[in-house]
Structure formats: structure tokens, C-alpha cells
Amino acid sequence: MSLRRVFESQPDRRYIMFGGKGGLGKTTLSATSAFWLARQGKRVLLFSVDPQASLSDIFQRDIFGQGPVPIVENLWAQEVDADRRIKDYQEEIRKKILDMYGFEKVPEEIDNYIAAASAEPAMEESAIFDAVVDIIVRGDYDYYIYDLVPLGHALYYLSMAKVYDEWINKITKLREDMRQYDQVAATMRREDTVQEDQILSELTYIKERINASSRILTDKTRTAFFFVVVPEEMIILDTKKAAALFAKFDVPLSGYIVNRILPADLGPGTIPPYLQNRIAMQKKYLDDIKGAFGNEVLAYVPEMERDVTGLAMIERLARRLFEEG
Ligand SMILES: Nc1ncnc2c1ncn2[C@@H]1O[C@H](COP(=O)(O)OP(=O)(O)O)[C@@H](O)[C@H]1O
Ligand SMILES: [Mg+2]
Missing domain, CATH: 3.40.50.300 (P-loop containing nucleotide triphosphate hydrolases)
Known part of the structure; x- marks a missing residue:
């Protein structure tokens, strides 16, 4: 060969x-x-x-x-x-936080956190x-x-x-559990279903991408x-x-x-x-x-x-x- x-x-x-x-x-x-x-x-x-x-x-x-x-x-x-890529990534996270919580501007502590996190080698990876x-x-x-x-x-x-994959599985599970409680609380308050969980769908999206790529690579x-x-x-x-x-x-x-x-x-x-x-x-x-x-x-x-x-x-x-x- x-x-x-x-x-x-x-x-x-x-x-x-x-x-x-x-x-x-x-x-x-x-x-x-x-x-x-x-x-x-x-x-x-x-x-x-x-x-x-x-x-x-x-x-x-x-x-x-x-x-x-x-x-x-x-x-x-x-x-x-x-x-x-790291800079774009940070910008994206900032935007998502603004959207999700309806902030006018990312609170300083969160901004500091994002900056600190991106100095880690893991962020680059x-x-x-x-x-x-x-x-x-x-x-x-x-x-x-x-x-x-x-x-x-x-x-x-x-x-x-x-x-x-393991990490995201855990978080996804946690959020799904939380959602059930939210659902119960919403029913008790006679509200319609809770609004779609943006974080959960984001995690699911990331997880699917990672799975798709590691499936290809192995x-x-x-x-x-x-x-x-x-x-x-x-x-x-x-x-x-x-x-x-x-x-x-x-x-x-x-x-x-x-x-x-x-x-x-x-x-x-x-x-x-x-x-x-x-x-x-x-x-x-x-x-x-x-x-x-x-x-x-x-x-x-x-x-x-x-x-x-x-x-x-x-x-x-x-x-x-x-x-x-
Ligand atoms: N077969 C070869 N003949 C001559 N020079 C080579 C050969 N293979 C690699 N080199 C040279 O060796 C150096 C290192 O090769 P490179 O492909 O950059 O290694 P790597 O990507 O594994 O670090 C380069 O300068 C390259 O041109
Ligand atoms: Mg090389």
C-alpha cells in the first residue's frame, strides 16, 4: 500500500x-x-x-x-x-448577554469576567x-x-x-431539570409555557456541532x-x-x-x-x-x-x- x-x-x-x-x-x-x-x-x-x-x-x-x-x-x-477568533467570540458572548437579559450595556463584572476567561489558554483552544x-x-x-x-x-x-461533550451534557441536563421546575411554577401562576430557554438551545447547538466534528474525526x-x-x-x-x-x-x-x-x-x-x-x-x-x-x-x-x-x-x-x- x-x-x-x-x-x-x-x-x-x-x-x-x-x-x-x-x-x-x-x-x-x-x-x-x-x-x-x-x-x-x-x-x-x-x-x-x-x-x-x-x-x-x-x-x-x-x-x-x-x-x-x-x-x-x-x-x-x-x-x-x-x-x-477569540475577540469575535467575546463580542458574541457580550451580545448574547445583552439580548438575553435585556441589558443596555454589559455589566462591568461580567465584562471583567469575559476578559479574564479569555486570557486562559483554554479560551484560545x-x-x-x-x-x-x-x-x-x-x-x-x-x-x-x-x-x-x-x-x-x-x-x-x-x-x-x-x-x-461531557461538560455540555451535564449542563444541558441541569438546565432541562430547571426547566421542569419553571414549567411547574408557570402552571401554578396560570401562565402559558415558559419562554424558550435560549441558553439550552445554544448548548444543544454547540453540542451537536462538536458531536458532528468528532464523529467525522474518529x-x-x-x-x-x-x-x-x-x-x-x-x-x-x-x-x-x-x-x-x-x-x-x-x-x-x-x-x-x-x-x-x-x-x-x-x-x-x-x-x-x-x-x-x-x-x-x-x-x-x-x-x-x-x-x-x-x-x-x-x-x-x-x-x-x-x-x-x-x-x-x-x-x-x-x-x-x-x-x-
Ligand atoms: N523531504 C524533505 N526534504 C527537504 N526538506 C524538508 C523535507 N521535509 C521537510 N523539510 C524541511 O524541514 C523543515 C520542517 O518541515 P515542516 O514540514 O515545516 O515540519 P512540521 O510541519 O512537522 O513542523 C522545513 O524547512 C521543510 O522545508
Ligand atoms: Mg508545521
Whole structure:
């Protein structure tokens, strides 16, 4: 099985993620796959929530916070501006409080509370989460390629979906119970039904969105999650650990991509001992990788002679990865 075969034989897997530690080639492989799929005539959205603006770097143009930006035919790239999302989010909360309670102006204590809450990292995560949900539930593209930030961000994201879900379930239950009391009180006062509970319907709405997105992300038939590794001891160890964690969250791991392989045709004897050593070391770790991940390895990606930035380099790597095998 190759990465190309995965894409070709499983066209329903439209949500694609590349995971792994920082600097291993997640953005490179996301962009290269996005580029190749777009060339095959698929409409592709490559998106990221990384404040480092790594898509702007790889495409060598500023796309940060501008919505989906067309890159080449059928390919759009989007970098979510998390700070902007937080500000919008706060504004929305303020408006809702005003509406709900009929205030002229948000009381100072509540405003302070909103400001304090948004300084928490959780607020940023939640704004990011919301942005991702927004993007993937819309469904305008054939492929969604999520360029993940380093470490177990995807893991965090998925565990967060579970935590959110439980939390919202609890609150929803509480509010439903309260509503019953309200209903009794209203009947005793000979009033008609109590007015619709806005908070409850808001919670239900959020819950449905979260469920929809985490259902997509843990669905083997719709999601493909690839792990990027390089032939180095520590990376192999970390990857094994991460794979075990992902399994715990029911994330369907779809295979491994081994990146940055030194070309074998450098020719022994003609190269300095330093490089010979590097190649020998890689050979050993490639054997380890074969032993550990075996036929789950979908691609071996060569180390190019320079960084993969700009469309010409992406195109070259796409050819090496998808056409030349
Ligand atoms: N196969 C490769 N050949 C040459 N350079 C590569 C290759 N893969 C990645 N790089 C370079 O390594 C750096 C880190 O890659 P990147 O895709 O940004 O990693 P990540 O997104 O996992 O942090 C970038 O400068 C990228 O151009
Ligand atoms: Mg990256």
C-alpha cells in the first residue's frame, strides 16, 4: 500500500491529517498531498490554526487570517487567526448577554469576567476548536487537509471533544431539570409555557456541532490520520508512544510516512566518512522502522537538496512522492 493507493482506493476518506513531532515534515507533506490531490481534480482545502503561519511560509505568500486563499486550481489554503477568533467570540458572548437579559450595556463584572476567561489558554483552544468545527462541518470541499501543530495537538483536540461533550451534557441536563421546575411554577401562576430557554438551545447547538466534528474525526471511513517519522532513534520511540495514545482515543491511524531519507545513490567511496556514517545510521533506523511499523509504512520520502518552499519545490516533491514511488 502506498499513500497514493490510499487516496485512490479510499475516496471517502476526505479528512486528512499528518501528525508527529515538530519539524518532521507535517506541513511539507500536508501541502504536497494537497497539491497532488488538487492536480487530480479534487477540490482541496488545506488549513491550519498554527499561529506560526507555516502555510504562509511554505507557499511564500501571506494568507494568515484571510479565509480560504486560492493557491493553484482546485487548491485553497487557510490560516485561522486564533486571536481574531477569540475577540469575535467575546463580542458574541457580550451580545448574547445583552439580548438575553435585556441589558443596555454589559455589566462591568461580567465584562471583567469575559476578559479574564479569555486570557486562559483554554479560551484560545476553544476558539481554535470552534474554528476547526466551522471549517469541517461546512463541507464545501472534496478534501480537508488539516495541517496540525506539533506534539499531540490532534490528541488534545480529540480529548477536548470528549471533555466538552461531557461538560455540555451535564449542563444541558441541569438546565432541562430547571426547566421542569419553571414549567411547574408557570402552571401554578396560570401562565402559558415558559419562554424558550435560549441558553439550552445554544448548548444543544454547540453540542451537536462538536458531536458532528468528532464523529467525522474518529470515523475510519472518512478520516485518514498519517504519522510522519524520520529515521532517528528518539523520533521512532516517541512515535510508538504517540501511536499508543492515539489508539486510546479511537483515532484511526492510517499509516506512517518516513521522511528525510538520504538518497542511496550517493555512491559509497566517493562520499566523505561523515555522510557515510549518516547513511549507515539511517539504514539501521530504517530497519527499525520496518520492524516496528512494517507494512503500515505508506511512503519513503527523500531528503531534498533544499527546503521545500514555493510551488516549484512542492511540485517536485509531489512527483517524487506520488508519481515515481
Ligand atoms: N523531504 C524533505 N526534504 C527537504 N526538506 C524538508 C523535507 N521535509 C521537510 N523539510 C524541511 O524541514 C523543515 C520542517 O518541515 P515542516 O514540514 O515545516 O515540519 P512540521 O510541519 O512537522 O513542523 C522545513 O524547512 C521543510 O522545508
Ligand atoms: Mg508545521
